[in-house]
Amino acid sequence: GAGVSQSPRYKVTKRGQDVALRCDPISGHVSLYWYRQALGQGPEFLTYFNYEAQQDKSGLPNDRFSAERPEGSISTLTIQRTEQRDSAMYRCASSGNGAGQFFGPGTRLTVL
Amino acid sequence: AQKVTQAQTEISVVEKEDVTLDCVYETRDTTYYLFWYKQPPSGELVFLIRRNSFDEQNEISGRYSWNFQKSTSSFNFTITASQVVDSAVYFCALSGAVTGGGNKLTFGTGTQLKVEL
Numbered sequence: 177g178a179g180v181s182q183s184p185r186y187k188v189t190k191r192g193q194d195v196a197l198r199c200d201p202i203s204g205h206v207s208l209y210w211y212r213q214a215l216g217q218g219p220e221f222l223t224y225f226n227y228e229a230q231q232d233k234s235g236l237p238n239d240r241f242s243a244e245r246p247e248g249s250i251s252t253l254t255i256q257r258t259e260q261r262d263s264a265m266y267r268c269a270s271s272g273n274g275a276g277q278f279f280g281p282g283t284r285l286t287v288l
Numbered sequence: 289a290q291k292v293t294q295a296q297t298e299i300s301v302v303e304k305e306d307v308t309l310d311c312v313y314e315t316r317d318t319t320y321y322l323f324w325y326k327q328p329p330s331g332e333l334v335f336l337i338r339r340n341s342f343d344e345q346n347e348i349s350g351r352y353s354w355n356f357q358k359s360t361s362s363f364n365f366t367i368t369a370s371q372v373v374d375s376a377v378y379f380c381a382l383s384g385a386v387t388g389g390g391n392k393l394t395f396g397t398g399t400q401l402k403v404e405l
Contacts, residue, residue, distance in 0.1 A: 216397075
């Protein structure tokens with residue numbers, strides 16, 4: 177596609193529910209990144225993939241968070257047993273051959 | 289560890305004024321990359337520039353210019369003749385070499401720029 181797309185754009189869920197956030201990167205981009213942005217802050221790194229391999233997951237806050245990219249294209253970030261502190265904007269970015277990272281519009285997650 | 293500091297939380301200027309956004313970084317890497325992103329009120333993050341640590345030439349793109357000074361670990365961003373459409377939050381970011389741990393970005397806290405008529 178022309179740019180990085182993310183779905184859903186907005187997600188409201190109740191505490192304790194699982195959520196899955198989807199990212200579709202720019203076609204042909206090898207690297208895919210997940211970030212989380214709290215209000216008034218810069219994005220913080222969560223995890224990244226080269227092709228289908230998860231290279232670094234050091235930013236995932238705890239084991240309720242997981243991500244996959246099974247075919248080296250679309251990625252899913254899953255949060256299990258959501259908590260109110262998980263509320264944030266979740267952003268995906270993709271990059272080709274080490275160039276700048278291009279971000280999607282983000283998914284605004286609200287946990288009630 | 290990598291760190292990016294944007295000391296200016298908010299800047300207000302009148303249209304047509306020049307404005308400089310400061311960015312200071314810390315890294316132990318010898319090869320690294322510096323970035324600027326724009327986040328307008330609509331919320332998306334727009335890539336503006338990427339600069340390699342070996343290239344200290346200043347860069348100009350239209351009304352935008354960037355001053356990279358390795359000696360002071362700074363990568364400042366100047367908007368000349370500011371316009372209302374420049375109103376946004378601007379983020380400076382840093383990454384390591386691609387061949388190292390990947391180029392995950394470390395962001396500063398952002399500078400809110402308000403351009404008024």
